[in-house]
Amino acid sequence: MPTYRPGPVSLILAVLVALFLLMPLLAVIPVSLTPSRMLTMPTGELSLRHYRSLIEDPRWLESILLSLRVGVVSSALSTVLALTFSLGVWMFQPRFTAALVGFVLLPMVVPPVVSAVTLYFLLTSVSGISSFFGYDTWLGVAMAHSVMTVPFATVLILVSLSQLDRRIDLAARGLGATVWERATRVIMPNIKFGIVTAALLSFVLSWEEIGVTLFITSVNAITLPRLMWMGLRDNIDPAIAALSVILIIITVLVLAVRSVVTRRQAAP
Amino acid sequence: MRGILSDRMGAALLMAPLLLFLIFAYAWPFLGVVKWSFTLPSPGLGQYHALLTDDLVQSVFIRTLRIAAIVTVVSVTAAYAITVVWVRGSPVQRVLAEFCILVPFWISVLTRAFGWVALLSNRGLINTWLQSIGFISEPLTLVRNEFGVIVGMSHFLIPFAVFPLASAMRSLDERVLLAARGLGSSRMRTFWTVFVPMTRSGIIGSAMITFVFSLGFFVTPAILGGGRSVMIAELIYLRIFQSPDWGLGAAISVVLVVFVGALMALLFRYVKPKQLV
Numbered sequence: 001m002p003t004y005r006p007g008p009v010s011l012i013l014a015v016l017v018a019l020f021l022l023m024p025l026l027a028v029i030p031v032s033l034t035p036s037r038m039l040t041m042p043t044g045e046l047s048l049r050h051y052r053s054l055i056e057d058p059r060w061l062e063s064i065l066l067s068l069r070v071g072v073v074s075s076a077l078s079t080v081l082a083l084t085f086s087l088g089v090w091m092f093q094p095r096f097t098a099a100l101v102g103f104v105l106l107p108m109v110v111p112p113v114v115s116a117v118t119l120y121f122l123l124t125s126v127s128g129i130s131s132f133f134g135y136d137t138w139l140g141v142a143m144a145h146s147v148m149t150v151p152f153a154t155v156l157i158l159v160s161l162s163q164l165d166r167r168i169d170l171a172a173r174g175l176g177a178t179v180w181e182r183a184t185r186v187i188m189p190n191i192k193f194g195i196v197t198a199a200l201l202s203f204v205l206s207w208e209e210i211g212v213t214l215f216i217t218s219v220n221a222i223t224l225p226r227l228m229w230m231g232l233r234d235n236i237d238p239a240i241a242a243l244s245v246i247l248i249i250i251t252v253l254v255l256a257v258r259s260v261v262t263r264r265q266a267a268p
Numbered sequence: 269m270r271g272i273l274s275d276r277m278g279a280a281l282l283m284a285p286l287l288l289f290l291i292f293a294y295a296w297p298f299l300g301v302v303k304w305s306f307t308l309p310s311p312g313l314g315q316y317h318a319l320l321t322d323d324l325v326q327s328v329f330i331r332t333l334r335i336a337a338i339v340t341v342v343s344v345t346a347a348y349a350i351t352v353v354w355v356r357g358s359p360v361q362r363v364l365a366e367f368c369i370l371v372p373f374w375i376s377v378l379t380r381a382f383g384w385v386a387l388l389s390n391r392g393l394i395n396t397w398l399q400s401i402g403f404i405s406e407p408l409t410l411v412r413n414e415f416g417v418i419v420g421m422s423h424f425l426i427p428f429a430v431f432p433l434a435s436a437m438r439s440l441d442e443r444v445l446l447a448a449r450g451l452g453s454s455r456m457r458t459f460w461t462v463f464v465p466m467t468r469s470g471i472i473g474s475a476m477i478t479f480v481f482s483l484g485f486f487v488t489p490a491i492l493g494g495g496r497s498v499m500i501a502e503l504i505y506l507r508i509f510q511s512p513d514w515g516l517g518a519a520i521s522v523v524l525v526v527f528v529g530a531l532m533a534l535l536f537r538y539v540k541p542k543q544l545v
Contacts, residue, residue: 004445006352007455011361013349018368020346021426024383025375027393031386040391081286088282092275104286107294111484111528113501114301114521115294117508121304122297147293150286179278208376211486214505228378232491236385244379251374255367 025248032241039236050242059227060243067207067224070138074145075202081146082153082198087183090161091169101158108151116215119144123216136220144216145206152205153198160194161187301518308515315519325503325520332500335417335489336482342422343478344471347429354430355437373427381491384420385411388492412494420492425481429474436470469538476535480528500524 006014034040035047054060085104089097107115120135123144127134134140164187172186188195210225217226231237305315319325354365372380387393388410395407410416444466448458464471486501493499498506500520507517 004356004442004449005358006356006361009456010349010352011357014353014357014361014365017346017350017426018365021350021368021372021423024380024387024423025372027387028379028383030393038391039386039389041393041396081289084282085286088279091282092279094276094279094283100283100287103295104290106290109528109532111480111501111524113484113486113504114298114525116486117504117517117521118294118298118301120508121300122293125297125300143293147290150290154286179274204374208378210376210378211501214486215508225376225378228382229487232378232382232385236389240382241386244382247379248371248375252371255370255374 028241028244028248031238032245034238034241037238039238039241050238051246053239054242054246057239059222060224060239063222063224063227066138066221070142070145070221070223071203071206073139073142074149074206075199077142078146078150078153078202079195079199082150082157083188083195086154086157086161087187089158090164090187091179091182101154104154105151107147108155112148112211115148116212119147119212120215135216136218138221140216141213141221141223142206144212145209146202148209148212149202149205153202156198156201157191157194160191160197164190302522304514304518305522308518309513315515316523318516319519319523325516328498328500328503331414331497332483335414335421335497335499336479338418339421339425339482340475340478342418343425343429344433344474346422347426347433347474348471350426351430351433351437355434369427369430372423377424377487378491380424381420381488384416384423384492388416388419411492412496414493414497416492416494417489417497417499420488421482421485424485424488425478428481429478432473432477433467433470436467436473440466472538473535476531480531480535483528484524 030041031039032050033046033048034042035045035049036042088094089101094100123135123140125134126140131137132139133143168190169182169186172182177186208225209223210229213223213226214229217223222230228240228243231240306312308315350365350369353361354369355362357365385392389395390407390409392411394410395404398404399407410419440463445458445462448462449455453461484501485499486505489497489499490502490505493502504517504520504524507513507520
């Protein structure tokens with residue numbers, strides 16, 4: 001427990017920053033309740049019409065379903081790839097580990113817009129092969145999202161592996177376990193929290209991804225962020241405010257549950 | 269001998285899928301982008317020559333550097349203020365500060381940009397309020413300009429700036445602070461002459477991360493700048509989709525990667541990667 005506490009000046013500044021951080025999230029609430037078709041503050045009466053339009057307009061539902069599908073597939077792919085890679089690194093500690101991990105982390109470090117141009121090149125190049133795969137297809141988007149999320153999944157799994165006691169694995173090995181048995185019956189059960197976190201984070205990152213998605217979709221594969229983007233660029237639709245309120249509430253709930261869970265784990 | 273051999277095989281088999289995936293889906297297409305920058309629309313160094321001579325491209329580069337610098341100063345300063353409370357506050361203050369840092373962090377860049385539109389637009393919260401109290405008669409132009417871009421980007425980047433600062437402040441030996449106070453130094457003086465210098469690595473790391481992120485920013489400037497203060501990333505987007513000028517878009521991308529790579533190399537000379545998280 002720190003004995004050196006922040007003084008009044010620090011506290012006032014921190015409160016100002018906190019207000020700045022929360023303000024845009026709070027501002028969408030009144031806008032989502034406006035009866036007007038334009039982006040305005042409600043004057044007097046409130047209306048739920050923009051929440052209703054989320055349900056009634058099929059475009060929103062379609063894009064939500066597409067985003068869910070893309071998120072599940074890309075999260076599964078990036079978690080499996082990150083897991084096998086990390087197990088290889090941890091169990092065998094090959095030479096050039098640092099260089100290999102550095103290569104895997106590139107999509108996280110390179111400016112997203114450059115990754116977007118790169119993935120645009122990839123998907124337009126493979127578009128000719130099949131109409132199910134490539135530019136403006138949901139499988140293409142899922143693959144591109146995997147490229148973007150796999151570094152984050154790898155970091156999380158490597159971190160949980162680094163906290164694992166090597167002697168457990170050595171014991172299993174000494175008792176004659178094969179590589180497969182060591183991985184699936186000794187190591188993976190011990191890092192399952194890290195694996196689940198990696199899968200969840202990959203899903204959330206894919207669900208929110210817009211920078212790359214803008215470059216690789218046009219009319220068919222409209223994910224939820226892409227649809228929001230279109231609404232924000234053209235004429236600002238207050239339905240986006242209603243959607244934002246729902247997304248903010250979900251985020252706050254998930255964070256609250258997470259903090260309760262981690263607190264329970266910390267105090268068994 | 270057989271054991272060693274199978275170990276190597278095992279490592280190769282486990283690591284291969286991800287490495288092959290990234291070679292196919294990332295390294296190879298990036299080389300393709302580099303190729304575009306030298307071959308479209310005609311082979312040669314024409315696109316790179318254009319980068320050095322084209323007034324529009326140059327003004328966008330300069331604007332991007334200027335906005336990134338301002339955003340870095342704003343974000344690191346604001347992050348410092350809230351991190352002090354997050355790391356060294358009372359238990360209640362710490363929970364509140366953590367909430368204010370993590371909730372925006374997890375909310376998508378689009379929702380956050382939209383929140384700023386709702387606040388700053390002509391009929392948004394701030395203008396409506398200022399007009400209702402009679403402070404202004406005409407709405408202020410707060411968005412679709414550079415001001416809006418700086419506000420939105422700083423808001424996005426403050427949580428990212430917090431983590432290296434928090435790491436530096438956590439590893440600080442607080443007996444030094446107590447010693448300074450015990451020797452009669454005032455709060456302010458302890459802060460400026462002991463606390464801030466001892467968190468220098470955090471400040472450098474935080475500023476570098478913010479600056480590098482700012483350079484490649486796309487969504488926030490595009491929405492809050494309203495096409496009037498275009499930054500590099502949006503310029504790449506416009507070159508590729510509005511005026512199919514893939515060569516120039518590719519060349520700007522290559523320059524951006526080289527520039528960011530050089531900055532990162534510089535960063536790691538001063539800060540260890542472990543200090544950033």
